[in-house]
Amino acid sequence: MTKRILLTGMNSFDSGKTQLATRVIKALSETSQTVEYFKPLSGHNYWYDFEHTKMCMKEGVLFSKDAKAVRATSNPKSPIELANPIHTLFVPMRIERPLQTLPNTLGLAGSSSILALKRFSRPVKEGIDSTILTAQKLFEEERVIIGLEEVGKLTRNASIYEVNSLEAVQEFEHQNFEQHVSESFAHLEGLADIVIIEGFNNSAWPWDGLDSVDAVLVVGPGHVFSYDPERFRKAVYLMNHGQLPIREVTFRRISDLLRPIKRLEVIPETDLTSFEMKELGLNFHTRKKD
Structure with a gap:
């Protein structure tokens, strides 16, 4: 099964998600796993x-x-x-x-x-x-x-x-x-072992059709926090009041409901080590045929 990594920003802009995505892709590519990047x-x-x-x-x-x-x-x-x-x-x-x-x-x-x-x-x-x-x-x-x-x-x-x-x-x-995002995402999943999903600004969950992920990383300048994926998803839906799309729920609205599993400080222009990848829960060893 294709693994899914969700990157969410803790700030409304300039959280550093894109920089982290680049580092994660580089680290995963060194394990010979195929990676696609999805920004819905x-x-x-x-x-x-x-x-x-x-x-x-x-x-x-x-x-x-x-x-x-x-x-x-x-x-x-x-x-x-x-x-x-x-x-x-x-x-x-x-x-x-x-x-x-x-x-x-x-x-x-x-x-x-x-x-x-x-x-x-x-x-x-x-x-x-x-x-x-x-x-x-x-x-x-x-x-x-x-x-x-x-x-x-x-x-x-x-x-x-x-x-x-x-x-x-x-x-x-x-x-x-939902149709355009879900169908495009399904296409990418068929091409890769791992898909990195970068959310929009500080939106906590990018679209309703995303039923689960394997890792959640919340990103801010100099820091990355990992969260339990299922608890994170449940917190987002708990705070989704009214008829607004799920992507309207920001991380700020759910942050007090959750505790991060791991905290990592990141230095500009440095690669992620294998130890740091493991600490963030990104030590995947899977192929699409698994």
Whole structure:
């Protein structure tokens, strides 16, 4: 059976999950086990990460900067669209005066982060099926600083689904998120002995269809904490009130319910030793045929 390692951030941003993922993959690869990296949900800003935006335009697909970095250090068999099935592009709006806001729910994150494009991908018999939600009206009215030619480069080989409000995005997401993520993950599991799952920011559990994992690592600057996987999952679902998706439960909300099994201090730019991997519960010795 394929083993699953979940990386969760203790902070809302810059916890260090991607750095740890790279180290774990390197350590596991030295054991001759095949490893895939899965980042179900991500996003970046057209302006603040313009070099990455240019790379996306060159390759004709929106994808995570972190996923690209991690995959560059490994030898993945999966296409990046399935390793990173959902990705959002935020774009600054054109403003006529300082602090101007967009009278549209697509701009709830502020004038510098208008939700402009959102890609959903899943595997199909013919390859990959991608649908991109596009704020087409904002593009045509030149309300955001990205041009139609650039949008065209980012939406090649994808179906277009026009949206004019955050509510429309949320409705599409409600109907399609679980299917796209679960089917993409199943594809990756068929390719590897171990899959490393990197959650979004400090979300404690990335999607409902993930019924179990074999290891949970909570990451913060300079530190990694391991938790009992089943107790961790139960704590997340215990705190999932109302109709919100499970990914809305943050680690902060469950931290007082759990005690870590192990604590490890990590030093920048150093590899994980075999002893440290064992301490974190990552001493897997399995193949897909097991």
